[in-house]
Amino acid sequence: MRQINYWKTVGMFGVVAATAGLNSQASTQAAKPNFVFFLVDDLGWGDLGCFGSTFHETPNIDRLCAEGMKFTRAYSACTVCSPSRAAILTGRAPARLQLTDWIPGHKKPFAKLSVPDWKMHIDNDRITLPKALKDEGGYISQFIGKWHLMPEPTPELWQEHTPEKHGFDGNIAGREWGQPKGPGKYFYPWGMPNLDGGKPGDFLTDRVTDKAEEFIGSTGDKPFLLYMSYYEVHGPVMTKPEYAEKFKTKLDKAPAGTYAQKSAKYAGLVKSLDDSVGRIVEKLRAQGKLENTVFIFTSDNGSPFHDNDGGLRGSKGTSFEGGTRVPAFIVWPGVTKPGSLCETPIIGMDFFPTMLEMAGLSLKPEEHKDGTSLVPLLKQSGAFNRDTLYWHYPHYHIGNPYGAVQCKGWKLIEFFEDGELMLFDLNNDPKEENNLAQSKPEKAAELLKKMQEWRQQTGAQMMPPNPNYNPQKANAKGGKGAKSDGESEQ
Numbered sequence: 001m002r003q004i005n006y007w008k009t010v011g012m013f014g015v016v017a018a019t020a021g022l023n024s025q026a027s028t029q030a031a032k033p034n035f036v037f038f039l040v041d042d043l044g045w046g047d048l049g050c051f052g053s054t055f056h057e058t059p060n061i062d063r064l065c066a067e068g069m070k071f072t073r074a075y076s077a078c079t080v081c082s083p084s085r086a087a088i089l090t091g092r093a094p095a096r097l098q099l100t101d102w103i104p105g106h107k108k109p110f111a112k113l114s115v116p117d118w119k120m121h122i123d124n125d126r127i128t129l130p131k132a133l134k135d136e137g138g139y140i141s142q143f144i145g146k147w148h149l150m151p152e153p154t155p156e157l158w159q160e161h162t163p164e165k166h167g168f169d170g171n172i173a174g175r176e177w178g179q180p181k182g183p184g185k186y187f188y189p190w191g192m193p194n195l196d197g198g199k200p201g202d203f204l205t206d207r208v209t210d211k212a213e214e215f216i217g218s219t220g221d222k223p224f225l226l227y228m229s230y231y232e233v234h235g236p237v238m239t240k241p242e243y244a245e246k247f248k249t250k251l252d253k254a255p256a257g258t259y260a261q262k263s264a265k266y267a268g269l270v271k272s273l274d275d276s277v278g279r280i281v282e283k284l285r286a287q288g289k290l291e292n293t294v295f296i297f298t299s300d301n302g303s304p305f306h307d308n309d310g311g312l313r314g315s316k317g318t319s320f321e322g323g324t325r326v327p328a329f330i331v332w333p334g335v336t337k338p339g340s341l342c343e344t345p346i347i348g349m350d351f352f353p354t355m356l357e358m359a360g361l362s363l364k365p366e367e368h369k370d371g372t373s374l375v376p377l378l379k380q381s382g383a384f385n386r387d388t389l390y391w392h393y394p395h396y397h398i399g400n401p402y403g404a405v406q407c408k409g410w411k412l413i414e415f416f417e418d419g420e421l422m423l424f425d426l427n428n429d430p431k432e433e434n435n436l437a438q439s440k441p442e443k444a445a446e447l448l449k450k451m452q453e454w455r456q457q458t459g460a461q462m463m464p465p466n467p468n469y470n471p472q473k474a475n476a477k478g479g480k481g482a483k484s485d486g487e488s489e490q
Contacts, residue, residue, distance in 0.1 A: 001162070002395070007366075011260025018090055021221055022157055031223070031292055031360060031401060032137055032138075032139070032223040032359050032360065032416070033223070033292050033293060033294045033333075034219075034223055034225075034226075034284075034289060034292060034293040034294070034360055035133075035139075035224070035225045035226070035293070035294050035355055035359075036051055036226045036228065036280060036284070036293055036294070036295050036296070037225065037227045037228065037296045037351070037356075038228050038229070038230070038277060038295065038296065038297040038298070039085070039088070039145075039224070039228065039229045039230065039298060039299070040230045040232065040233065040236075040273060040297075040298070040299045040300070040302060041081065041146055041179075041229075041230055041231055041233060041234040041299070041300055041303060042081075042233050042299065042300070042301065042302075042303055043273075043299035043303065043308075043315060043326065043327060044299075044303025044304075044305065044308030044309045044310065044322070044326075044327075045268060045302065045303075045308075045309055045310040045312055045321075045322070045325050045326060045327055046063075046260065046308055046310025046311065046312075047233070047261075047272075047303065047308045047310075047327065048061055048327050049060065049062045049329045050065040050066070050070065050327075050329070051061040051070075051310060052310055053260070053261060053308075054259060054260075055247075055250070055251075055258075055259035055260065055261040055262075055267060056261060056267050056270045056271070057267070057270075057271055057274065058270060058271075058273075058274040059274065059278075060274045060275070060277045060278030060281065061273075061274050061277050061297070062465075064083045064160055064277065064281060064295060064297070064331060065297070065329040065331075066330030066338060066339055067133075067331045067333075067336075067439070068295065068329050068330050068332065068336045068337050068338065068340070069327075069329060069330050069331075069332075069337070069340045069341070069342055069344055069377070069378055070329045070340070070341050070342070071328045071329060071330075071344075072341065072342070072343050072344050072347070073325065073343055073344065073345040074298060074325065074326050074327070074328030074345075074346050075189070075324045075325055075326065075345065075346065075347045075348070075389060076095060076298075076300055076301045076302070076324050076326050076346075076347070076348050077094055077318055077347055077348040077349055077391070078081055078094050078100070078301065078324070078391065078393060079301055079302070079316060079318060079319070079323035079324050079391070079393055079397070079399075080101060080102040080299045080301055080316065080317060080393075080397060080451075081146075081148060081178060081234075081301055082099065082101065082102045082103045082120075082148050082178070083097070083099050083100050083101065083102070084149075084301055084348050085148065085149060085229070085300055086099045086122050086149060087347075087348045087349050087370070088129070088348045088349070088351055088352070089122065089128045089129050089130075089166065089167075089352075090122060090126050090128055090129075090349075090352070090367070090368070091349045091351075091352030091367060091368020091369065091370060091371035092126075092349060092367075092368065092370050092400070093130070093349060093370040093390065093392070093460065094392065095390070095392035095455065095457055095458045095459070095460035096369060096370060096458040096459060096460075097119065097122065097123075097460070098116075098118050098119045098459070098461055099118065099119045099121070099122065100116075100118050100392060100393060100394060100395060101115075101118060101395040101397075102178060103120045103121075103148060103149065103150070103151065103152065103178070104120060104152040105118075105120075105395055106394040106396055106397060107396070108474070109466075109468060110352060110466070110468060110469060110470040110473035110474040111396055111466055111469065111474045112417050112465070112466060112469050112471075112474065113394075113416060113417060113463035113464065113465060113466055114392055114461065114464050114465070114466040114467075115394065115395055115396070115402060115463065116461035116463060116464075117461075118395075118461060119151075120150075120151035120392075121149060121150065121151040121157075121161045122159075122161070122245075124160065124161075124165060124166070124254070126166070126367070127167075127364060127367045128166045128167040129167070129225075129351075129352050129355065130143075130166075130167035130168045130169075130225055130227070131166070131167030132167075132313075132356060132361070132364060132367070133223075133225055133355070133356070133467065134167065134169075135345045136361045136362060137223060137359050137360075137361050138222065138223065139222070139223045139224060139225050139308050139359075140169050140222050140223075140224050140225070141167065141168045141169050141170075141224065141225040141226075141227065142168065142169065142170045142172070142173045142215040142224070142225070142226055142227065143163035143168040143170065143172070143174055143227045143229065143267050143476065144171075144172045144173060144174075144207055144208050144212055144215075144223060144226070144227065144228055144229065145172075145173050145174060145227075145228060145229035145230050146173075146174065146176065146177070146179075146229045146230065146234075147162070147171070147174030147175060147176070147177075147180070147229065147230045148176065148178045149161060149162055149166070150162070150175065150176040152176075158175070158176055161172070165245075165328075168227070170194075170215075171193060171194060171254060172192075172193070172194045172195055172208065172211045173190070173192035173194070173195045173204075173208055173211075173231075174192075174193065174229070175193055175350065177192075178234070179231060179234045179235060179236070180204060180231050180236070184200075185204075185236055185238060186203060186204045186205070186207060186232075186236070186238040186269075187200075187201065187202065187203060187204070187237075187238065188200055188201065188202040188203075188204075190207070191206055195207060195208070195211070197210070203240055203272060204231060205230070205231075205232060205272040205273065205275070205276050206272070206275075206276070206335045207279065208230075208276070209229075209275075209276040209279050210296065212226060212228060212276075212279075212280055212283075212367070213279065213280070213283045216280070216283050216284060216287055216289070217283070217287065219289075220256075222360070226280075228276075228280070230273060230276070232270075232272065232273050233266065233269045233270060233273065233303075234267045234406060235304075236271065237263065237265045237266050238265065239264075239265045239267075239268060239269050239271075239272065240268060240272065240287065241478060243264075243267070243268030243269075243271050243272070244264050244265050244268050245264075246264075246268070246271075247264035247265075247267040247268055247271075248264040250264075250267075251264055255378055260307055260308075260311075261307045261308060261348045262307060263305075263307070265266050265438070266305070266308075269475055277297075277482070281295075281370075290355060291333050291334075292333065293329065293333070294323075294330070294331065294332050294333070294355070294358055295329075295330060295331040296328075296329075296351060296355075297327070297329050297330075298326055298327070298328040298332050298348070299326035299327060299328075300326075300348075300459060301323065301324060301326065302314070302315055302321075302322045302323045302324060302325060302326060303316060303322070304316040304317070306322070309322035311431060311433060312325060312430065312432075313431050313432040313433070314400075314432075317397035317398040317399055318397075318398060318399040319391075319393070319399055319400075319413045319415075319422075320400040320406055320413075320432050321431075321432060322428070323399075324391065328346070330354075330374070331377060332378055333359065333425075334379050335378060335379060340380070342377050344377055344384060345389055345406060346374060346377075347371075347389050349368065349371035349372075350371045350372050350373070350374050351371070351374075352367075352368040353365075353368045353369045353371045353372065353373040354371075354373045354374040354375060354378075356368075356373075357373045357375045358375065370386070370458075372386045381441075386408065387407055387408050388405065388407040388408075388450065389405070389406045389407075390403075390404070390405050390406075390451060390454050391403065391404040391405075392455065392458075392460045394416065394418070394432040394460075394462060394463045396459055400415045400416070400417050401415070401416040401417065401463055402414060402415050402416060403416070403451055403455065403460075404451075404453070405447050405448075405450055405451040406426070407447060407450065409425060409426050409427035410423065410425060410426070410443060411423070411424045411426050411432075412425070412437075412443075412444055412447035412448060412451065414448060414451065416462075416463050421444050421448065422435045422437055423435060423436040423437040423439040423440060423443060423444045423447070424436065
């Protein structure tokens with residue numbers, strides 16, 4: 001099978017205390033596995049040591065990644081956060097959910113096209129990932145961190161769309177915010193639900209990790225889902241003073257041009273993330289639960305900063321690889337080979353059916369319609385029968401509204417304002433430097449047809465002409481987007 005040829009086994013890396021014995025016992029297959037899902041906000045493809053960063057320090061994440069399978073072509077379901085988060089929890093593409101922008105989205109009243117009447121919530125009748133795990137598998141679940149799936153504009157509506165209303169047994173720190181907005185932002189006080197305790201100077205990531213450790217210690221013999229939905233590394237870029245000083249010194253001592261990244265505060269924020277991952281792994285080890293816990297690590301979209309995109313074109317909010325390609329890995333003790341590498345493209349909707357199959361539970365193809373189980377890839381056996389991914393973003397951000405399709409290494413972007421097409425051969429041009437739409441019109445037409453058919457099948461909302469279109473006002477700051485690969489406003 002062609003997909004199996006994507007495998008490259010790079011060998012076992014050194015295993016240290018926090019991950020010792022992770023793959024040593026066949027008994028991991030006897031019980032339902034626990035799941036720890038690490039979802040990081042705005043983490044770029046080049047932000048981690050295991051994905052090429054030499055400035056950021058992520059030893060705990062790197063060691064964990066080395067114990068499982070790293071995906072070099074992992075994608076978020078959208079170029080911004082709320083839709084990609086909803087896609088993970090439902091197994092459905094944002095276009096099918098009609099939840100296609102960050103909540104509440106930018107307002108562009110004078111742009112050329114009108115934004116459709118999209119949903120700012122997940123429908124309550126959806127069988128979400130935590131609900132599916134609970135109903136058949138008896139899993140208990142804890143949501144911690146950024147939620148950002150509550151509709152505007154009233155608190156009454158928010159109460160119908162908390163994490164608990166969508167299948168989680170508990171919620172800590174999740175509310176309508178897309179970033180820390182409390183009095184101290186990343187520092188105490190935080191202003192987040194159920195995040196008690198803390199004192200001046202305490203850092204948000206440390207406190208939510210305390211709560212994660214408490215949850216792990218409370219689970220007993222029940223299988224569980226810990227959904228760590230970090231607020232970092234989303235702005236405001238803040239860090240502990242000692243971390244800011246540490247990375248400032250590192251920059252100052254290095255010759256100019258040594259590092260791709262150049263923000264000491266951002267590096268400190270990444271280090272706090274790494275500290276948290278290390279603490280959670282160690283807590284599981286201390287509880288004797290490490291060998292029966294699956295780890296999934298990914299980001300909700302690309303980075304808003306070019307320094308962190310690993311050399312890819314574009315950033316969060318754009319149609320290019322820097323907007324949707326994300327770091328991702330899965331550790332399945334006793335199953336995934338340590339140090340294994342997969343180049344098959346995967347997307348956020350895939351985690352739902354993957355976790356059900358890992359747990360030995362029934363798949364729900366009518367629910368997770370747009371996800372494909374990654375188990376054949378993780379086992380390096382069997383068929384993985386998908387070769388096409390789609391994106392649909394009928395909104396203005398820092399880029400022109402667009403649709404995109406990727407098939408067998410080819411990627412087509414259609415910009416909705418003027419119908420312009422961009423075609424890239426990602427296998428040979430991962431930085432999207434050469435637009436082949438004019439030189440390969442047949443391939444462009446083939447992919448455009450596939451995307452149009454997919455939009456029909458999913459009920460994707462399109463953008464009608466805006467009767468209030470005003471070119472002068474649209475082109476003013478905050479007006480019209482462009483085919484940009486600049487940085488995100490949100």
